[in-house]
Structure formats: structure tokens, C-alpha cells
Amino acid sequence: MPITPSHELRASLERHNKAFETLLQLIPAKYYLPQEQEDDNIGTKYQKNKKKQVAPKQAFKEATRKARRDKLDPANNKSILEIQREAAGLQDSASSNAKQKGKHRATEDEDSDDPDVEMADLSDAPRDSSTTPQAMPSYESISTVRAKLHARIDSLKKERGAPTGEPGSRDELLEEQRRKRGLLREKRRQATRERKRNEEAGKQKKSNTQERDKGHQTKAQLIVPDPVTGGSSSGATNVTFSAIASSGGPAKAKKYATVADPRAALSQLNSRNEKLASLPTEKREAIEERSRWEKAEIRAEGGKVHDDPARLKKAAKRKEKEKSKSKLEWDKRKEVLAANMAAKQKKRSDNIAQRNERRNDARKGIKPKTAATLQIVPAATWTASGTNQHIQAHGGGMIKEGNTYYWVGENKLNGSAFQSINCYSSTNLVEWRYVGALLTLQSSGDLGPSRVVERPKVIYNPTTKQYVLYMHIDSSNYGEAKVGVATGSSVCGSYTYRGSFRPLGYESRDMGLYKDTDGTAYLLTEDRANGLRIDKLSADYLSVVSNVYTWAEKYESPAVIKSSAGVYFMFASQLTGWNTNDNMYSTSTSLSGPWSSWKTFAPAGSRTWDSQTTFVLPIGNNFIYMGDRWFSNNLMRSTYVWLPLTISGTTASMPTNYVNWVVDVNTGAMGPGPGENWYEAESASLSGSAVKASCSGCSGTSAVGYIGGSGNGVLTFNNVATNAATRTTLRIKHLNGDTAQRYGTITVNGVAQTVAFLPTTDGQTPGSSVVHVNLNSGSSNTVSIAGYNGGYAADVDRLMVPVS
Template sequence: MRLLQRILEVGVLTAVVDATLQIVPGGTWTATNTGKHIQAHGGGMIKVGDTYYWVGEDKTDGSAFQNVNCYSSSNLVEWKYEGALLSRQGSGDLGPNRVVERPKVIYNRSTKQYVLWMHIDSSSYGDAKVGVATGSSVCGTYSYKGSFRPLNFESRDMGLFVDDDDKGYLLTEDRKNGLRIDLLSDDYLTVKASTYLWKDSIEAPAMIKKNGVYFMFGSKLTGWDPNDNVYSTATKISGPWSSWKGFADSGSKTYVSQTNYILPIGDNAIYMGDRWVSSNLMRSTYVWLPLQISGTTASMKNAVNWVPNVSSGSPTSGPSEASYEGESAQLSGGAKAVSCSGCSGSNVAGYIGGSTTGSALFASVSSSATTRSTIRIKYRNGDSSQRFADVSVNGGAVQRIAFLPNSGSDPDSSSLHADLKSGTNTVKISMTGSWGPDIDRLMVPSS
């Protein structure tokens, strides 16, 4: 890939000439085979061969446990729903009105089993336990083994880490005592011993190791509200560990997100965070950003969009974009321009779908290259649930795209991944049977 001769901020992101598939932090992220926003909150990642598997919480119907979901991708951008590892049962830890959070999967090479750990709790968060399940395939059905308090201590937010010597560790927030690292048994099914304890109040733990240095990331305790997340380092997992310090811009509240996992990629890493919406957890989104690691220092800058480049392991900035106004598209059926104070041009293409099957056709969308890329659809949705639209590029197959509810007057982004040809393209947005979103504009890669 040809790189422009410029580096953004600290040099993590470099611009690309050819448009490519992009991650859009905080936007609606539609699964390729469901047409719905991905439900993998508080999740983790495991790579098997050339495929990444994203395991997380299903918050479709609120905070009570529904499913631990699994999605797969080869490029970290386009995600396919594979199924549920665990689902709600009639009673017990996985029963109605129970809490199952922060699911993480690791692979035990000795037993050849995938091992799933999660936070297990009551609706009042009084149980404070971990739960364990096993499976013979990464995205298959898992067998739940039960729950316990590790070493008889409370455990709420948790994570997992496997070291170079295959020793596994539980990262666990013990509200009364602090943040713990506990050594797992050889089969990864229970806890053997305490490895380290921070007496600080830190939750949402996630760990990586780079060039012999351990990095522990975590969040301060502010409930569902974001804060400036922090990290600590050590050259031995048993310590001593450094004091906590921030890795994102001070005061940014980690770009309105909370740590859930750190994914190593190339010489650096990807920060995976949740942007929680406590009043409607289904509409919580994901803030993934490149994380630069240098010696014992971690740093991260915000981005509207960026390219993960899994093959090279070198994240690059998103391409420059051209804007196409919704109200300037060819509107048909019942679709028409509607006033929107916070939108570009102060108008949107409204009444998409509905009884008159309104649609918007963008007939002159330009691309400088023939490539598969990401179009950001800026939209408004004043409902409390997802809206949907059917999108076709150049008359090709229709994709069902989700659009989460948004509050305030500013439009949000939903990602459309599509094949563009060099020159002029068409993008048609329509819906049958229900109302689609109001379309503010398309943001299309132009270089």
C-alpha cells in the first residue's frame, strides 16, 4: 500500500492513497449476516489461524443476561455472527435476571479446550463471582462448569492473560481490596494462587506483553460513566509495577469509552473499548483505536476512522472523504428534505421507507480507485430502537444496515462496507415495511 509522506500526531497513523476498509470508533457497526448492530459488549478477542473471534455480551434487551455472542472476521472490520457460546437458562447462574459480563476466551494447548471466563452476579451485584465454561471449538456451544469467588475474594470486572510460557492469569477487580492478578491452574479452570495486588480502585482490566514489558490497562470506578483510563507496567508479572498513568488525552475520558481488551497487532496494539449508554445498553457502541507501545510507554489518539491493516500490522489513518448531502440526492416515493438543525446543510433526506417506500439515490458518488472500502452514512434516528435501511451500491446486492438511536441534534455514523469502482458510483438507500433513518450525508473515501 502506498503511504503519504505525513504522520498524524505521534506517528501511529499514516494516511493512505487508496481507500480501504475502515473502523469507525463509536459508530453503528452492522454484522454482515444479521443486518443488526453487533452485540459483543465488554468483550474480548482470540485469533485462531487467520481468523479473529470477538466474544462479548448481548445487550439487545437490557442488562440481564441473554447470550454470550461470538463473531468472526479476517480483517477486523467486517464481522459475521457465528452464534451464542452460552444462552439464558431457566434458572441458576445463567437464569433470568442474572448478570453475565466481561466474557473472555483463551485456548489451553494441553487440554485442547477453549476456556471461557466471565463475571457472574445477581442483579444487585452481590454475588461477585467468576464463572467458567469450556468448548471444543472457539465459536461452538460451551459447557458451563459453575461459579466461585477466586481465592474466596470478590470478583466483578475481569479479564484473562496467557503468558509466553502458557501460564494463564485471571485479572480481577476485588472491590474491597483492589485489582488482582491470579495464577490459573494448568487447565485454566480454576485459580491456584495470588500473583499481584494493586490496592488502587481499578476495574475493566486488560493486559498485554510487548518486548518483555507487561502492560495492565484499567478504568477508575465511575459506574457506567467514562473516565480517563490508566495503565501500569512491569518487567515481571509479579511486580514491582509502576504507578498508574493515562494513555489518552487528559480530560477526554478515554474518548468517552472504557477499556475491555487490548489486542496486540504488529509492533503495537489495538485498544478495544465500550462506549456505554446505560439508559439503553443495546445502543452502546465500540471505540477501537490504535495504541502505540514504545518501551514502557503507551499512548493513543482519537480518530474519526482508521484502517487496521491486519496483514502488515501497521494501522493507518482513514482516507480523505467527500461529502454527499442527503437532501441533494434523488428522492423518490415519500422521501423528502426535512429540516435538521444539527445536520450538514441544516437538512436531511427524511421519510425513507414507510408506507410510501421512500428512497434516496446518490447518483454521482466518485471514487479514485476500484477498491472495497467503507462509506460512513451520517444519519439521525430519534427512536429508542434500531432503524434499518437496505443499501445497494452500483445496482448490486442489497445490504441491510443498522442505525442505532441517537440523542441530541448531531448525526451519528453507520458504516457501509462496499465495492467501489474507479469513477462514478451510485448508492441507493431504501426500506420496505418500516421507517429507515433520516440521511444527513454520505462520507465517501476520495483518495
């Protein structure tokens, strides 16, 4: 073995010593050298009456802060070697001063007992930077101290030749990149091996399960899987018990599952219990034990075991009741179908008889009888069958299915807050029947109490086969400004509310819907901040996908139609609250514009015949304007102004406010109503409590009141003449000073029906109410008006009967 020269050993020791000293310099002295606790800093309990010296409080705080700042400064921190060198140099002087220090110890002990004196001494005495507490630096000097610290660390690293962490050359950089790529490849290999191990474990588990499913029972044991090596681990313990693991699940589920019919299940359970009772005790207990385990497995897998006799008996009884109820409903349905078929057959027979009669009359040269038609009376009380009340479909819209028109609108019977969205049906646009409510009041949410639900409109989506309902949804202060959407499988059935939103993030209040001839649907929405908008709906009609056009004008209650010439007309109302105004229209050959300037379509100053646009209904090539005449202080009594709307080229006009007019829903023909015979109430026959009363606004300055009531007042018109021998419309001028509707019984030629009378402006200005009846040709008709259910009918001014 060669002998190392002494100078090499010396050089090696010096290098090691230097490295060790460099490491010691990195360790703060207070963590390496023991701190001596001098006795003179310890007080005693007997030094309570010493004279106290109180250091100024502010000076102490400033000294503390300065000490903390200095503490973090690397220039003020001595290394371990520096402290050791100072200690070695002071060792001799320390022994010579030991006696002197001992003399002063007693005095220092006496002074150090008092905490205030200690504070004063600390504030006056000079402190060594390595042993005294150092103050934290101020916020503005932290960056400076940090820079000094990093500089000191770098200098120490250079002294000991430590690596700086940065590649010194291009080769080192490439080597570092190769090393990182190697680590990444190794990590991926480990992940691949881990995945393969998991797959193998899964296959093995599946194989074991299949073996158990074949009926191989294993002894109960705790199976703990091998620990998985790699990056991922789960906190859950993967423990299975083979004796209670799901084995043969499908077979046992089939064995113990009962039939769906509770009566059959109860019979099956009783039969099983009887068989068990006949077995020996030991065998029966074994079977019952096994059954309990297998039932538990079925329940654990989400299955149901019907083994409770009491519950099965209740279920069987409930099933029997449902079956009986279903039978009654089915029998009732068969009766209704039979009645409908009989009615259709009767109508067919009547039509055949009428056709044969007309043919015979034509052969004999007899002219056909003049027939009056049913009439639309704008702003009259319009009574619907099914409720016997004024129609509550305000702000609504129309949709036609087959030969039937459906009218959907707001129910304002009990105020302005949401109550329901109602639906009515008619085949002639005059006689309306209440079908039901699409949406009703809910306990909370958009359809809850004190909510605003307005302007409902319905369109049909042929792709989804759903009827889609849009409406204005708002808070009571109109601050939300959203649209709501609901869907239903039938036009007048119950709808499912799907929620509300602001279309494309914009406000929306009074709104409408339009379905173009190509099936594309559009939302017409009033955005008060930006203007009137046309927004395109999605293919399912449930959401808004894009804006098509926006007017700068701030208009509301929009309605769009398309003429036979391919011209689009947008009708809208100006913003005047509940008060009416001259509504406007604009035209274009494309919904995306350009659109024409706005113009009025009713005579200027007529305020659109005192109404606001809500819908425009096409009838053949003609159109009906449908508007609301609002009474804001009692919205229930708001009426409907329907009038013929003339479309010619790019011009729309509604020049005449008809008292009554007729429409043929088959041809679309429209025209003024027939002439009328007037019968004054005070000239008719009065009975019971009915009396004549003065009325300054009535036609004969008189009216008849106290009709109905406890006195059973009756007003009878005899010898009512007409040339018509068909169903027609009677107008009744009435007075109702109440805030609610009154009801009366109208009997025409022995046929009675109920009619509603809306409140009128005052007790001297009559309003109109209509009733649709069958009249005989000639002057033998009798019309009587009485009360309804013991209440008073409205006071009557006169009766108006079509002449022909």
C-alpha cells in the same frame, strides 16, 4: 476328714455375716423392705362433706424441695441393717401401742379422706427421713451431694475390703497391662480366623458357581450359610436359590441376546417364533418356560432382551428415519464442501489473473490503481452479516485462530439482564459475521433470568485442547461477585457451563484474562474490598491456584499485554459506574511486580476518548485499544471505540481520536483513513415519500426523512466519485429518534445489503453508521438508501465516500 475347730467356724460365719451386711447396706431400704400401706391414708367416697383445711401452697412447695434435697444426702439415708435394728427395738413398744393406735384410726380415717386435709397434715406432721419423700437438691448443692455420695461408697468398699479398681503396686499394674495385651492378641487372632473362614467360603462359592456354569444343574434348595462367629454380623440373611442363581450367564446371554439393529432383531424374533410354532406342544412349552427363566436372569444381570415385536417395529422405523436424515445431512455436507472448494478454486484463479495483470501492467509501465481500504470507524453503528444488526459483543475480548479473529462479548439487545454470549468472526477486523452464541439464557441458575453475565473472555488450552471462557457472574444487585467458567471444543461453538466461584474467596466483578507467552494463564479481577488482583490459573485453566500481585488501588475492567521488549502493561478503568473516566496503566518486567505508579495513556480530560477499557489486541508488534462507550439507559445502543495504541519502552499513549482509520492485519501497520467526498442528502434525488426536513445539528441544517415506509421513499446519490476501485467503507450520518434500531437497504452499483441505524441522542444530532461496499473508479457510482421490510430507515444527513 479333719474336723474344723469351732472358733474357726465362728470366725468364718462372722466374716460372711459382715460381708452380707455390707451388701445389704448398699441396697436402699425402699427396694428391699416392703412398704406398708396404712389404711388411714386411704379415703372413701362417703367423706365428701368433711371440713377442709388448706395448707399454704408456698409452704408445701418449699417442703417438697427440701425433702428432695435431703433424699439424695447419704447422711439422711438409713441402711437396711439400721432400719432392721430400729424395727427390732420398737417391736415391743409397737404391741403396747396397738390399742391406742386403734382408737385413733377411726378419726384418722375420717380426716384422711379429704385430700386438702391430707396436704395440711403432711405439711405439719414430722416425717421420718427413711419413709417420707425427699426433695431434689438445688443446682448449687448437687456437686456437694455427689461428693458425699462418692465418699460414702468409698467408705463402704473399704469396710468390706472390696477392690477399688486401681492397681495396688507396680506388679499389679504390669499384670493388668499384660492381661489387656493378651485380650487384644486374642481379638486379632479371632479376626484373622474370621477372615480366613470368609475367604474359604468365597472360594467355595466361586467353585460352586463355576460348576454350575459348566451346566451342572442342582435341585432347588434353600442354602443357608453357617453362622459366622466373631465381632461382625450383618442384618441381611444370606440366602440363595440354586435353581434361579445366575448359572451359565454368559452362554445364555449370548443365546438370547438380540443384535443391535432392530430390523435384524425383529427378523431373528420372527424366525425363533416360527421354529417354536412347529414343535410339539409339550416341547414348545418346556422351551418357552426355560426361555422365560433365562430372560429373567439376563434382565436381572442388567442385560436387555429384545423380544417385543411392537417395540422392535417402532425402533426399526425410527432407525430408518435417522438413516434417511443422516443421508440428507451427508449429501448437504458434500454439497457445501463442493461449493467451498469451487469458491477456493475461483479465488485462486482470480488471484492468479490479478497477479498476471499486475505483471503485464508493470512490463507496459502502467502504474497500479490507488486502492482505498476498509476502515474502522470508532463509535459508529457496526452492522454484522448474519444478523443485519449492530454487533452485540459488549465488554468482550478477542482470540485469533489461524488468520481469523473471533470477537466474544455480551448481548445487550433486550436490556441489561443476561441473554447470551455472542461470537463473531472476521479476517480483517472490519467486516464481521455473526457465528453463534457460546452460552444462552437458561430457566434458572447462574445463566437464568435477571442474572448478570459480563466481561466474557476466551483463551485456548493446548494441553486439554479446550477453549476456556471466563465471565463475571452476579445477581441483579451485584451482591454475589463471582467468576463463571465454561469450556468448549471450538472457539465459536456451544460451551458447557461448569459453575461459578469467588477466586481464592475474594470478590470479583469486572475481570479479564491474560495468557502469557509460556502458556501460563492469569485471571485479572477487580476486588473492590482489597484492590485490583492478578491470580494464577491452574494448568487446565479451570480454577485459581494463587495470587500473583494485588494493587491497593480500586480499578476495574483490566487488560494486560506484553511488549516485544518484555514489558508488561496493565490497563484499567477507575470506578465511576457507567460514566467514562481517564483510564490508567502500570508497567512491570514481571507479573509479580514491582509495578510502576499509575498514569494516563490518553490525553487528560478526554475520558479515554469517552470509553472504558475492555481489551487490548496485539497486531504484530503494534496494539489496538478496544473500549466500550456505554449508554446505561439503553445498553443495546452502546458502541465500540477502537483506536491505535502506541507502545514505546515503558510508555503507552493514544493521542488521537481518529474519525476513521485503517489497519493491515498482515503487517500490523496502522494509520489514519483516507480523505472523503461528502454528499448532502438534501441535494440528492428523492422519490416516493422521501422529503427534506430541517435539522439544526446537521451539516446543511437539513436532512431527508420518510425513507421507506408505506410510501416507499428512496434517497439516491448519483455520480458518486472515487479514485478507488476496490472494497471500501462508506459513512452515513443519520438521525434515529426511536429507542430501537432502524434498518435500511443500501444499494451500491446494483448490489444491495442491509444496514442498521442505532438510536441517536436526539432528533437534531446525527450519528454514524458504516457500510462496506465495492466501488468503481471514477464518478459513475450510484448509492441509494431505501426502507427494509416495509419499515422506515433512519433520516439521512449526508454520505461520506473515500476519495482514494
